Amino acid sequence: MSYTILIFLAIVSIVVTIHLLTKDRKLRKQFRREWESGIFSRLHEAPESIASYWKNKKNSVSSYDGVDLLTWHDLSMDQVFQKINYTQTSVGSEYLVNQLRDITLSLDHFEEDEQLYIALENNQELREEILLILSKLGKRDYTNSSSFFYDKSHKGLNNPNLFLILALLPVASIALLFFQLKWGLLCLFLSFIINSFMYYRHKNALEYGLHSVNYAACIINTGKKLASLQEAPISKYTNQLKTNMKPLKRILFLSNFVSIGNKGGGEFDVIFEYIRILFLIDFISYSKIIDTVTKHAESYREVWQVIGKLDAAVAVAFYRNTLTSYCTPNFTDSEELSFTNMAHPLLDEPVTNTSRLGKCTLITGSNASGKSTYSKAVAINAILAQTIHTVLADEWTMKPSFVATSMAVQDNVLEGDSYFIAEIKSLKRIIKLLEEGKPCLSVIDELLKGTNTVERIASSAAMMDWLSKSKGINITASHDIELTEMMKHSYENYHFTETFKDGDIHFDYKIRSGPSNSRNAIKLLEVLVYPEHITEQANRLAKDFMNEREWEVLMN
16 A cells, blocks of 8 residues: 555656646746747736835835835836836846836946846846746735845744644654554544644734745745856856855755745645645744844845846846837936937837937927927936936937926825925925935926916926026926026927817927927817807907907906
């Protein structure tokens, strides 16, 4: 009978091995298809989860000047992130989010990062080997795996010895099978019942902790696998892994067990789950892993960050491969921003623009002509230039700068902020950065539009004058033509325009030098077939005001 058990176990091992080898071949084919097509699909990741590393890092420092939440939302950076996010792990997703938000102004890492991107883009075998290892770590929401090197308050179980004793029961039962099959099966069944009860009774109390610790164990196991790669382009990173894996080696045995079936979505995950319940693997490893990881938090941090960096670097290389045109940025000490054929990263068929912008730029133009899209394209590309060194343009030169915007302002009912209050709070962020003497590219769309015309124009001119005398580059888009004359000595004027043909309006979305001399609001009312009484009277009132500089009083 013992021979029958051994034969059964051997057959199971062979089947699992063949399955894993077949799965690896399928994954490699999938990676090649994705690389060649530029198309990939991934499970949805919770925004709060993938922002956890950035939040932990931000909360650990006294001040943070990276891309703040308002700028992130103004520029739809979640969508930009999704276009780039070819990462295979939650570590990679979190690292990439932080990378896109963490503008440091330092160029020390530029050359090193660029060499890594190029190596991963050109070396298919190395890229696929890294992808294969990372894909086995996979993604899980809300692990907050970076908290182990930011928060030292994690604690193990109160009674680890009890779980160790219970875990030995099925081991003894399996040994008994070789001598007394009937009693061995009975003991194994009773062990499973007892340990299942203990597992589910204590699992809820430690649900979050188990989830996090299990993923941390998988991270350590992934670090070991990546450290075995010998290719020269990543030798610096594999050497870092080898060095920092040494104090973590004591839990590698446990991490191998904990990582089994923990990714989710595998064919044998149900079987692995029963094994984990039977031997109480999660609880046995929980305390040991927490103690080791918190004790050697810096080593764990290094392992975590190398995995994140490699995963994010593959994603950047993949993103570049999908682009028809991109460049790496040039940097200058002058307060200027120039580019050739710049495109908006989120548009499938973008209209490109070429500009050489000085310290202060005022963009005017009619509704829907392209002012906001152009301004957002500049800001997004400025972020990409300084984070992943990838710009959607043929050429790009800028001064290293933080990026802050005030564009998609909304009122806040919960906090009792009107639109205007929300707007001036948004602008105050930019003022604070500049008051601290920090170089900043500020992009403002429709200054102070939440108040009356006289105070809006007066305050806008004063704000723009202050910006022109502060450190940094400013781009302001406005409908207020009056500002083009008031600020002509400190701001360069540019504009977008439109044409009307056969009763329809057409935009070419090309920026032009000089102030705007066109308006289209009333024309758009005509295109949408508003009553003639409205459009004719609006045209007359506007014409009279331009001639007399005074509004007519309408009579009933």
